[in-house]
Amino acid sequence: MGRAFPPGFEGGSHTVVVRPIDGGWCVASTINDQALVFFSGRDAEANARRLALTIANSGVDANVIVHDRRNVQIGTVHYYGCEGIDETVPHTPT
Secondary structure, eight states: OOOOOOTTOOSSEEEEEEEEETTEEEEEESSOSOOEEESOHHHHHHHHHHHHHHHHHBTOEEEEEEEOTTSOEEEEEEEOOOBOOOTTSOOOOO
């Protein structure tokens, strides 16, 4: 099954970064060069995590890197890539 990746993508994982900008927050990723802009840091982080989960569901690992208002990295989350997960089926923890 072939997947289209952006030019220059060598495999491995994609990165989604949340950074402060004047008047809001920016979500940038290695998927494309179009950044998303949000007024709320909470909304920016939630959308970054949603994007990373979507990437992981396509079979590619994804990392979310979050910065605070001083642009200091305060957290990372890694989503492991896997294909074929049915989001409608509840998953029970083991």
